Amino acid sequence: MKGVILLNGEPYKGEIDDTNALVFCADGAYNWAKGRVRIDENLGDFDSAAEIPFPRPAEIFPSEKNETDGEIALEKMLALAEEKGITRIELYGGGGGREDHFLGNLHLLYRACRAGMPCEMITDSALLSVHTGKFSLKNILGKTVSLLPFGGAAHIINNRGLFYPTDDLTLCYGSCRGISNVGVNENAEIDCDRGVLLVAINKEKDVKNHLFEAAEGDSADSAPV
Amino acid sequence: MKGVILLNGEPYKGEIDDTNALVFCADGAYNWAKGRVRIDENLGDFDSAAEIPFPRPAEIFPSEKNETDGEIALEKMLALAEEKGITRIELYGGGGGREDHFLGNLHLLYRACRAGMPCEMITDSALLSVHTGKFSLKNILGKTVSLLPFGGAAHIINNRGLFYPTDDLTLCYGSCRGISNVGVNENAEIDCDRGVLLVAINKEKDVKNHLFEAAEGDSADSAPV
Numbered sequence: 235m236k237g238v239i240l241l242n243g244e245p246y247k248g249e250i251d252d253t254n255a256l257v258f259c260a261d262g263a264y265n266w267a268k269g270r271v272r273i274d275e276n277l278g279d280f281d282s283a284a285e286i287p288f289p290r291p292a293e294i295f296p297s298e299k300n301e302t303d304g305e306i307a308l309e310k311m312l313a314l315a316e317e318k319g320i321t322r323i324e325l326y327g328g329g330g331g332r333e334d335h336f337l338g339n340l341h342l343l344y345r346a347c348r349a350g351m352p353c354e355m356i357t358d359s360a361l362l363s364v365h366t367g368k369f370s371l372k373n374i375l376g377k378t379v380s381l382l383p384f385g386g387a388a389h390i391i392n393n394r395g396l397f398y399p400t401d402d403l404t405l406c407y408g409s410c411r412g413i414s415n416v417g418v419n420e421n422a423e424i425d426c427d428r429g430v431l432l433v434a435i436n437k438e439k440d441v442k443n444h445l446f447e448a449a450e451g452d453s454a455d456s457a458p459v
Numbered sequence: 460m461k462g463v464i465l466l467n468g469e470p471y472k473g474e475i476d477d478t479n480a481l482v483f484c485a486d487g488a489y490n491w492a493k494g495r496v497r498i499d500e501n502l503g504d505f506d507s508a509a510e511i512p513f514p515r516p517a518e519i520f521p522s523e524k525n526e527t528d529g530e531i532a533l534e535k536m537l538a539l540a541e542e543k544g545i546t547r548i549e550l551y552g553g554g555g556g557r558e559d560h561f562l563g564n565l566h567l568l569y570r571a572c573r574a575g576m577p578c579e580m581i582t583d584s585a586l587l588s589v590h591t592g593k594f595s596l597k598n599i600l601g602k603t604v605s606l607l608p609f610g611g612a613a614h615i616i617n618n619r620g621l622f623y624p625t626d627d628l629t630l631c632y633g634s635c636r637g638i639s640n641v642g643v644n645e646n647a648e649i650d651c652d653r654g655v656l657l658v659a660i661n662k663e664k665d666v667k668n669h670l671f672e673a674a675e676g677d678s679a680d681s682a683p684v
Contacts, residue, residue, distance in 0.1 A: 302635040333554060333561070333585050334605035334659035338635040341607075345633040360558050380559035382566075385632040386611045407610040407655075408570040410527040410563040430632075434559035 237311045237323040240267045241304045241339060242282055244330025247358050256318055258311055259287065261303035263327055277310065278303030302335070304328065308342050312349050322352040329357035340364070340432065344384060347430065361435045368425045371395070374417030376439035381405060381412040381424070381431050388429030395422030405431075462536045462548040465492045466529045466564060467507055469555025472583050481543055483536055484512065486528035488552055502535065503528030527560070529553065533567045537574050547577040554582035565589070565657065569609060572655065586660045593650045596620070599642030601664035606630060606637040606649070606656050613654030620647025630656075 238252060240259040245266030252272040259273045262282030267273065276287040279297040295306060304325070311323060323346055328339035339355060343364040346353030355362040364384055371379065379396060381388075383405040390400040397416040405412045417435075424431070463477060465484040470491030477497045484498045487507030492498065501512040504522040520531060529550070536548060548571055553564035564580060568589040571578030580587040589609055596604065604621055606613075608630040615625040622641040630637045642660075649656070 300636050302638055305635045329558060330555070332661065333582060333587060334603070334607070334638055334661070336558070337607055337657070337659070338605070338638045341633050341635055348633055357558060362558060378559070380563070382559070382562055383610075385608075408566050408573055410530045410566055411525050413527055413559055413563045432562070434562070436557065436559070 235319055235321070237315070237318075237320045238271070239304065239307045239311060239323060239325050239342075240264075240271070240273070241325055241328035241335075243328050243332060243335055243339075244358070246327040246356065248356070250324075250326055256311065256314070256320060258307040260307040266327060275310075277307045302338055304339055304342055305345075308345060312346065312351060315351060320351075322354075325353065325355040327357075328355050329359070340384070343432070344430065359437055361437065363433050365424070365431050365433060366426060366429075368423065371417070371422045371424065371433065371435060373420060374422055374435055375420050377417050378436040379415045379417050379422065380434045380436075381415065382434070383407060383412070384430045384432040386429050388426055388431050390431070391425040391427050393422055393424045395419035396424075400424070405429075460544055460546070462540070462543075462545045463496070464529065464532045464536060464548060464550050464567075465489075465496070465498070466550055466553035466560075468553050468557060468560055468564075469583070471552040471581065473581070475549075475551055481536065481539070481545060483532040485532040491552060500535075502532045527563055529560075529564055529567055530570075533570060537571065537576060540576060545576075547579075550578065550580040552582075553580050554584075565609070568657070569655065584662055586662065588658050590649070590656050590658060591651060591654075593648065596642070596647045596649065596658065596660060598645060599647055599660055600645050602642045603661040604640045604642050604647065605659045605661075606640060607659070608632060608637070609655045609657040611654050613651055613656050615656070616650040616652050618647055618649045620644035621649075625649070630654075 235254045235256060238255045238257040240263035242260060242262035250271040257272055257274045259267055259276045261278030261280055264276060264283050264287040276289060276291045279295045281297040329336050343353050343355055347364040387404055387406045390403045392401045395417060397418050460479045460481060463480045463482040465488035467485060467487040475496040482497055482499045484492055484501045486503030486505055489501060489508050489512040501514060501516045504520045506522040550567060554561050568578050568580055572589040612629055612631045615628045617626045620642060622643050
């Protein structure tokens with residue numbers, strides 16, 4: 235089954251599939267999520283919630299604590315993963331508005347990656363995930379795909395399925411190289427042998443950008459930005 | 460004087476002071492900025508601009524390039540800094556919507572920090588900046604102040620002016636520790652002796668959070684999140 239964590243922040247506008255899922259709601263996410271998706275457990279300090287949520291939280295955490303509510307939810311889900319058979323986690327609603335919370339939520343992706351748990355944040359505009367080693371990206375044809383180093387420089391051996399080659403490319407902090415690559419296949423394979431990559435796939439095809447129609451191998455050593 | 464760089468993305472809604480400033484506009488930022496602020500130079504590939512901007516760009520960069528338009532603007536401004544007497548740079552409009560561009564824009568803050576140039580991104584909800592060593596934050600009383608490691612773990616020796624102590628605190632990737640500290644003085648002094656800190660100061664005072672009224676020294680070893 236999959237895990238779903240609903241995060242406070244900009245309400246997620248799309249559909250959330252709760253079939254065969256364990257759904258945790260973190261604090262004020264209840265304000266946008268109630269009635270839209272089944273919630274199995276509410277977690278947090280509820281200093282951002284407008285009402286006591288249902289189901290009633292088993293524990294109200296203190297508002298003065300070291301973890302964010304999203305972090306509490308993720309840690310509990312990781313702890314339950316083996317018992318519940320959770321093989322991947324989706325985070326919803328963590329973008330928008332408060333940039334610091336969005337940035338904190340990216341650390342949840344990193345935490346899950348380090349635990350070997352596939353995890354994706356789904357905002358209204360993008361899918362965000364954190365990876366090491368060899369990995370694949372699905373359903374990217376014609377979409378903007380940005381690769382960013384996360385936590386230090388990242389080295390990419392190569393990719394298959396993106397317009398701009400990334401052969402032996404090191405993405406460093408302080409540079410925007412890696413922003414706005416373009417998917418030219420349905421799926422891409424990326425091989426990153428050093429460091430950690432944050433990947434953002436914009437949801438919409440870029441209708442202004444016809445590069446995805448170009449044949450592979452017909453590209454320059456640069457990315458459109 | 461100061462440098463101002465207008466970035467594509469969510470339009471900045473507030474006032475922009477162009478007095479004694481060199482103002483660069485990056486590509487599609489022209490769509491939201493024209494008529495609202497004096498623009499000294501337009502830079503970029505203008506694949507996002509709805510019209511040829513005024514003043515007319517001295518050069519149209521190719522859309523297939525390694526740099527973002529914001530990066531081109533920042534590099535040019537850093538190159539001109541000594542000649543023009545630019546001592547700090549403000550970035551406007553870089554948040555919202557496309558998360559990958561927002562994240563790329565954070566690397567502009569890092570790039571400026573590495574060049575020794577004070578630089579701040581001003582979005583509608585927060586002020587973001589990147590720092591190393593000892594630094595101060597102004598006008599933070601009652602505001603949420605989040606400290607995040609950027610590019611690797613960051614070690615804070617201590618702070619003065621924030622509610623939660625950060626003595627000998629290492630902020631690591633994969634943790635949200637450092638999110639949602641609170642300003643208890645007008646200004647804060649932070650001493651970070653290892654790594655780089657990304658600081659987000661939320662613009663509004665947190666009216667739900669009365670911690671800033673607490674006396675210094677009366678705090679627990681944790682942060683409200």
